[in-house]
Amino acid sequence: xxxxxxxxxxxxxxxxxxxxxxxxxxxxxxxxxxxxxxxxxxxxxxxxxxxxxxxxxxxxxxxxxxxxxxxxxxxxxxxxxxxxxxxxxxxxxxxxxxxxxxxxxxxxxxxxxxxxxxxxxxxxxxxxxxxxxxxxxxxxxxxxxxxxxxxxxxxxxxxxxxxxxxxxxxxxxxxxxxxxxxxxxxxxxxxxxxxxxxxxxxxxxxxxxxxxxxxxxxxxxxxxxxxxxxxxxxxxxxxxxxxxxxxxxxxxxxxxxxxxxxxxxxxxxxxxxxxxxxxxxxxxxxxxxxxxxxxxxxxxxxxxxxxxxxxxxxxxxxxxxxxxxxxxxxxxxxxxxxxxxxxxxxxxxxxxxxxxxxxxxxxxxxxxxxxxxxxxxxxxxxxxxxxxxxxxxxxxxxxxxxxxxxxxxxxxxxxxxxxxxxxxxxxxxxxxxxxxxxxxxxxxxxxxxxxxxxxxxxxxxxxxxxxxxxxxxxxxxxxxxxxxxxxxxxxxxxxxxxxxxxxxxxxxxxxxxxxxxxxxxxxxxxxxxxxxxxxxxxxxxxxxxxxxxxxxxxxxxxxxxxxxxxxxxxxxxxxxxxxxxxxxxxxxxxxxxxxxxxxxxxxxxxxxxxxxxxxxxxxxxxxxxxxxxxxxxxxxxxxxxxxxxxxxxxxxxxxxxxxxxxxxxxxxxxxxxxxxxxxxxxxxxxxxxxxxxxxxxxxxxxxxxxxxxxxxxxxxxxxxxxxxxxxxxxxxxxxxxxxxxxxxxxxxxxxxxxxxxxxx
Numbered sequence: 001x002x003x004x005x006x007x008x009x010x011x012x013x014x015x016x017x018x019x020x021x022x023x024x025x026x027x028x029x030x031x032x033x034x035x036x037x038x039x040x041x042x043x044x045x046x047x048x049x050x051x052x053x054x055x056x057x058x059x060x061x062x063x064x065x066x067x068x069x070x071x072x073x074x075x076x077x078x079x080x081x082x083x084x085x086x087x088x089x090x091x092x093x094x095x096x097x098x099x100x101x102x103x104x105x106x107x108x109x110x111x112x113x114x115x116x117x118x119x120x121x122x123x124x125x126x127x128x129x130x131x132x133x134x135x136x137x138x139x140x141x142x143x144x145x146x147x148x149x150x151x152x153x154x155x156x157x158x159x160x161x162x163x164x165x166x167x168x169x170x171x172x173x174x175x176x177x178x179x180x181x182x183x184x185x186x187x188x189x190x191x192x193x194x195x196x197x198x199x200x201x202x203x204x205x206x207x208x209x210x211x212x213x214x215x216x217x218x219x220x221x222x223x224x225x226x227x228x229x230x231x232x233x234x235x236x237x238x239x240x241x242x243x244x245x246x247x248x249x250x251x252x253x254x255x256x257x258x259x260x261x262x263x264x265x266x267x268x269x270x271x272x273x274x275x276x277x278x279x280x281x282x283x284x285x286x287x288x289x290x291x292x293x294x295x296x297x298x299x300x301x302x303x304x305x306x307x308x309x310x311x312x313x314x315x316x317x318x319x320x321x322x323x324x325x326x327x328x329x330x331x332x333x334x335x336x337x338x339x340x341x342x343x344x345x346x347x348x349x350x351x352x353x354x355x356x357x358x359x360x361x362x363x364x365x366x367x368x369x370x371x372x373x374x375x376x377x378x379x380x381x382x383x384x385x386x387x388x389x390x391x392x393x394x395x396x397x398x399x400x401x402x403x404x405x406x407x408x409x410x411x412x413x414x415x416x417x418x419x420x421x422x423x424x425x426x427x428x429x430x431x432x433x434x435x436x437x438x439x440x441x442x443x444x445x446x447x448x449x450x451x452x453x454x455x456x457x458x459x460x461x462x463x464x465x466x467x468x469x470x471x472x473x474x475x476x477x478x479x480x481x482x483x484x485x486x487x488x489x490x491x492x493x494x495x496x497x498x499x500x501x502x503x504x505x506x507x508x509x510x511x512x513x514x515x516x517x518x519x520x521x522x523x524x525x526x527x528x529x530x531x532x533x534x535x536x537x538x539x540x541x542x543x544x545x546x547x548x549x550x551x552x553x554x555x556x557x558x559x560x561x562x563x564x565x566x567x568x569x570x571x572x573x574x575x576x577x578x579x580x581x582x583x584x585x586x587x588x589x590x591x592x593x594x595x596x597x598x599x600x601x602x603x604x605x606x607x608x609x610x611x612x613x614x615x616x617x618x619x620x621x622x623x624x625x626x627x628x629x630x631x632x633x634x635x636x637x638x639x640x641x642x643x644x645x646x647x648x649x650x651x652x653x654x655x656x657x658x659x660x661x662x663x664x665x666x667x668x669x670x671x672x673x674x675x676x677x678x679x680x681x682x683x684x685x686x687x688x689x690x691x692x693x694x695x696x697x698x699x700x701x702x703x704x705x706x707x708x709x710x711x712x713x714x715x716x717x718x719x720x721x722x723x724x725x726x727x728x729x730x731x732x733x734x735x736x737x738x739x740x741x742x743x744x745x746x747x748x749x750x751x752x753x754x755x756x757x758x759x760x
Contacts (some may be wrong), residue, residue, distance in 0.1 A: 067247025101149025312366025470584015
C-alpha cells in the first residue's frame, strides 16, 4: 500500500491543472552537422513563446517562467527568498486558485507580487493582506511591492511550487534567439498534432532567426543547428532527457518507482508463497475433515469454495490491519521517500479500485492452488490414516527456492547500494573540504571583497579567505583556431586554490605579482587540456568568440578535482581572475574545533559591512554530503525491504520446518531409541531445507550480479563488484535460514522419544 501510494504520487504530478493534457514545455536540441545530438536543454529564451504563439494557430497561449532569489526585509532582519517571475498569463494556464485578487490582472503591474497563504501567514499572521506591501531588494536598495493576490498553497505533487510570484521583466540584452535562461510553456488547441506543431516551430525559427543564424555562422563559425520540440507537462516530473530545473521542482528518476514496485511485488509474492506452502503442508492434519465432508455429501466445488473463502477471509483481515499500519508508518515512510503523502490518498477512486483488485488477486494467488489440492483428497485414505502427500512436492520446493531467490536478490542489492553510498561519501575529492565555511554574498564587488577579507582575517581562528562566482556557470570557447570546448567557468581570486589545497601541476597560480593576470591570464584543469588536445598547455590561447573575440593565455594547469558531485564526471574547467566580475561565494577556512567562535566573528563582520544583506552559512563538507541525500534514503529503503523480505521468508521456512518435524515425530523417536544424537537428528531435519536455500543462492547470485552491474552504470565513479559482496550475502541468507530451521529441528530432536512413540 505504501509503495502504491508512492508510485501514484509520482504519476500524479501536475495532473491537477485543468489544461494539463494540453500544456507543453518548449525544449530544444542542438544538432551537429552529422545529425547527431550535441546536447539537450529544457530552457528557452524570450522569443520562443510569443513568436511561436503569434505564428502558429494551434498554440493558444504561452507563459514564461523562471526561478531566482531576492532579499526580503522581514521585520528587523533580511532573508533570502526564492521568487518566481512569470508572464501575466500564468494563472490562465496553470490552475493555482487565488484566495483573493484577480488572476487576470495580478501580474500586470511591474511592482506587484502574488504570495501563497503560507507566505502571508509567515509575514503577516493572516491571509487578509491584499493591498499590503513587501520590501524586496533590487539593485542596491529595497523597493515596495504591492500584494495583488494571495494564492492557495501549491499542491505537493506540483513541478511549480511558489510562495512568491512576480511579473517577469525582460532586459534589452535578452533579445536573442540564442539565449536560453527560462522555461516557456504553451497551451495547444484540443486535437492539435504535436509533430505538425514542431514542424511549424522549425519553420518559424529558421525564418525569424535567419539573420542571427547567419551572423553566428559567419562571425563565430557556429555550425550547430537548434531544433525546438514540445515536452508534455505530464512527462516533466519523470523525464530522463529534459529535467525539471531553473525554478521547476522535484525532478525524479522513474527507476526509483520501478525498484519500489519490484520490492512490493517481491514481498507480496513471498507472502503468497508462504500461504500456499503452509496450507498444503497443513493439509495432512485436515485430511480427516476433508474425508468426512466428502462422505456426508460434500462435493469438490463446495470444498474449493470453502478453502478459497478461508483465503479471502484471511486476506480481508490482513487488508484491514494493513490500512491501520499504513496510518502508523506513513510519517516514517514520508521521511524516507521525501514525500508528503496522506492516508486520504488511499480513497482516490482509481486507487480504491486498484486495492480491491489487489485484494482479489492476492486472495486467488494464495488460495487457488491449495483449494484444488485439498479438495482432491481420497476420503477412504484420509479416514483410515493412510494419507500422505504424494510425490516429491516439487511445487512446494520450487516456491521455497523462489522466495529465497527474491530475498537474496534484495540482500545483494542492499549491500551494493550501501557500498556505493559509502564510496560516494568517502572518496577523496581532490580538495580539502573540511573546516570550510561557505557564505553566500551575491553581487560582491572586487573592492568589497578585499575589505571583507581583511576584516575576517583579524580573527586568529581564521586561516584563509577566498572568493568565487555564485552558482554554476557554463559556456564555450574556441581553442586551436576553431575547435569548440564547453566548460565550467569559474571567476576566482588568487587564494581559492590554496584554500582548498588544490595543486597547480604545471605553470603557476594567479598572483598579485602579475598584474596582467586580471585581463589576460587563465587557468585550466587537466580535463580541459586533454579535451583541447594540448601536450603543452602553457601559453595556449582560448578565444571567447562570443565575447568580442576576447583571447586569454593559459598560465597554469590545475589538477582535476571533483567540483561536481560524484554522480557526474569531471568536465573541463576554466578559471579567471577578473575584477569586473562580481563574486557570489565567500569561502573561509577555520582552525579545527573553533566553529562556534569563528562563526560569531564571521557574522559580526558580515552584518557590519553589509547591513542590508541577508546572512547564512553552511559547511562545505556537509554541503557535499547533501549531494547524496537520494542515495542515503534509498540505502535505508532497500535495507527495510530486504529485512522485511527475509523476515517473511523465514516465517514460511519456520512454519514448514515445524510441520515437517510434526510429520516425522515417529521417525525421530525411533532414531533416538536406536542411538542417534540430537545433533545428527537436527542435521537430518535441516539439510533438506538448506539444500533449497543453497539452490536459490546459485540462481540468485548471477542474476544479482547482472542487475547490480546495470545499476552501477548510472554512476561514472562507482565501486567494483567484488566476490565478497555475493559470498557475504549468501552466508547471511544461509545463516538466517539455518537459525530458523535449526531452532525447531533441535527442539524436535531433544524431545522425549518415549512420549513421541506413545502418540502412535
